[in-house]
Amino acid sequence: MTNPRRQPLGERIRSELEGRIVSGDWPPGHRVPPEHALMEQYSCSRMTVNKALSGMAAAGLIVRRRRAGSFVADPQGERAVMKIQDFASEAAQRGLVYTYDILSRRVETPDQAHAAALGLHPGSSIVRVRSLHRMNGVPSAYEDRIISLAAVPAAQEERFHDAPPGTWLLHNVPWTEAEHVIRARNAGARLAAMLGLKPAAACLVLERRTWHQGALVTVVTITYPADRHRFTGRFSPTSGA
Amino acid sequence: MTNPRRQPLGERIRSELEGRIVSGDWPPGHRVPPEHALMEQYSCSRMTVNKALSGMAAAGLIVRRRRAGSFVADPQGERAVMKIQDFASEAAQRGLVYTYDILSRRVETPDQAHAAALGLHPGSSIVRVRSLHRMNGVPSAYEDRIISLAAVPAAQEERFHDAPPGTWLLHNVPWTEAEHVIRARNAGARLAAMLGLKPAAACLVLERRTWHQGALVTVVTITYPADRHRFTGRFSPTSGA
DNA sequence: TATTGCGAATTGTATAGACTATTGACAAGC
């Protein structure tokens, strides 16, 4: 089989498997077909399949166990700075009661300048949602998010009564790339009041943009009181991080 | 050659090469022997060498170029949050003039409580260095660092006249693991004065601990004015980050 | 019932070889 292989077969296998994982088609714990099955499916040698799967294991996407098979890995990890965060699961880990309020929700069409800044097509619509997250009733973060309706049509009708926007997106929309910026700022009067802070208290701000195959999905700014949040990470020179 | 291989040969190759890189024996840009040379050196097949080198390339430790060879990668990268940062190289990238002042330097022996908190053996000594970093003359960060003399004996005599502590460590001491915490705080009066800020201005704080094979090397707290610094990162679910 | 032992499924590692793709270096020619 001498394919006109513009993309190497191994990479194709890997990207197809990764697609099922990042799309949620194969949830954490789902079993990946064993090597010999993929061998037949792609009519290639075992080494080729093995290299693809080994790479995914090294990247932490799957876990492989002899005799048992390969399984989609749990996405949770210690490198919290780099992970998409979810308030509900974070609260569960820390034994807190999580609640949230949707402060506002509007469908808007940004003007040209804003659309360009966001990387949206001119005239495309977004949903803008502002919300307040609480742990044990105490305000712990203010979130200002826009969601591209072009990328996420379902957001048109969603009112976020059952899950906050971040969680809803995480469970309903796949993403392939993200970028974040962490910075600090002083709280303004309104923000301070909302979060129960003294005016000018320091806040940690996380801005994150998420794409799915090149198309912007969401842009979010989350503001945390400095005394109630921190980002931690652990890494080594060989981990690729 | 049926070795009594408790460690697979491929892993041995990789860890030996990584050792030379993280130890600084092979600096960035240094050429790694070509595959056929490693093949002979370890008397193994090319696939084995190739898998080791490919893995290192995927992890970003080396860069491979056809016909040219494999080279130790520059440690700098876009995923700035996760990288060990170096003021001098950051300034060079941004076209700024970097200077620094050593504010104080002392050899101390932390009391038991502090030593335990740092993960040091009781009674072991450290060097504590406070410094101020400037870009184009403007204070851009305050650094408070301790260096374990057990892990870095050379720090006993070093006065950091030629390079600031972070840069000096980066070039003289290998590390294998690091942990960081990013948080925000309001500047106190003294810090505000030092950085040329209004009192209570928000600051971004990076705390980083670095180890070499389990032994603590250094602990550093760097405080940045909120208006002069941010951490950025870009990642995807498949990158292992 | 509980334990032990064994076979088979699955991944881990390695060999030896083949062909392809890229590109640095040098030589030939303008």
Next chain:
DNA sequence: GCTTGTCAATAGTCTATACAATTCGCAATA
């Protein structure tokens, strides 16, 4: 000096096969 073409070094990918290591699940046994 400058450009162009060729060669060869080097990495990229893949095949086909082999044996090792781990461990799940079942059967035999106490």
